[in-house]
Amino acid sequence: MDSELVVDQVNDKSAVKKEHLRGLYKEATALMGLFTDIRISWVPREMNVEADQLVRDALGHRD
Amino acid sequence: MTESRRPRKATWRNLPPSEMAAHLLDTPTISDGTWPSQPRLPGEARSDFVRRVLLGETTKAKPKTTKTEPQNPTAKAVELIGLQRGYYLLNTDGGNAGNRLGCAAIGAVLRVRKRRLITVGQVSMAIGPATHNVAEYRALYRGLRARARPRRPANPSLHGL
Numbered sequence: 001m002d003s004e005l006v007v008d009q010v011n012d013k014s015a016v017k018k019e020h021l022r023g024l025y026k027e028a029t030a031l032m033g034l035f036t037d038i039r040i041s042w043v044p045r046e047m048n049v050e051a052d053q054l055v056r057d058a059l060g061h062r063d
Numbered sequence: 064m065t066e067s068r069r070p071r072k073a074t075w076r077n078l079p080p081s082e083m084a085a086h087l088l089d090t091p092t093i094s095d096g097t098w099p100s101q102p103r104l105p106g107e108a109r110s111d112f113v114r115r116v117l118l119g120e121t122t123k124a125k126p127k128t129t130k131t132e133p134q135n136p137t138a139k140a141v142e143l144i145g146l147q148r149g150y151y152l153l154n155t156d157g158g159n160a161g162n163r164l165g166c167a168a169i170g171a172v173l174r175v176r177k178r179r180l181i182t183v184g185q186v187s188m189a190i191g192p193a194t195h196n197v198a199e200y201r202a203l204y205r206g207l208r209a210r211a212r213p214r215r216p217a218n219p220s221l222h223g224l
Contacts, residue, residue, distance in 0.1 A: 001156065006203060021200065027200075028200060043143060048140070050137065054172065055170035059160050
């Protein structure tokens with residue numbers, strides 16, 4: 001994924017300060033716990049174009 | 064003896080002994096360390112390499128231009144994170160329409176690395192008002208959920224409670 005904040009938080013490299021993200025953080029890390037071998041890495045947006053495009057599609061952007 | 068036999072190719076082997084010795088002394092051998100140690104040019108055939116380096120001939124055969132296909136972004140990502148075969152690759156993204164709590168959406172692509180990357184599934188979904196970070200989290204959650212398998216409960220009798 002291309003969000004440094006989320007990648008650092010789920011990898012416990014930075015604390016989840018925002019209260020509204022805490023529940024989401026717990027959900028995500030609980031799911032991660034179900035995998036035996038999992039790595040969440042940050043990739044630059046250029047390498048995340050497909051996912052980025054899917055977001056744009058859902059937002060109704062035409063580009 | 065007939066003379067129809069083709070004359071043997073002139074090599075040092077059929078030189079008269081005196082010339083053979085001179086030839087061998089003049090000719091560098093591998094053990095002399097005088098052989099040009101040059102790498103083969105990219106795309107150069109072995110025979111061309113031998114002619115060029117060992118015989119000093121220049122060949123017209125230009126080295127093939129190494130194909131530098133524009134690597135697709137996902138292939139780069141696979142390289143970057145060192146994804147091994149048999150592993151899944153999940154790309155997720157989340158964003159909103161611009162204003163802080165505008166309509167947000169998530170996107171996720173799940174692929175598995177076999178001989179090549181095979182897309183297993185994808186999600187493109189509006190999630191209503193949310194911040195950018197919330198959308199990122201939701202995208203991650205949605206993507207992970209696709210492959211998460213609940214662990215077998217420790218006590219089967221509790222299953223379903």
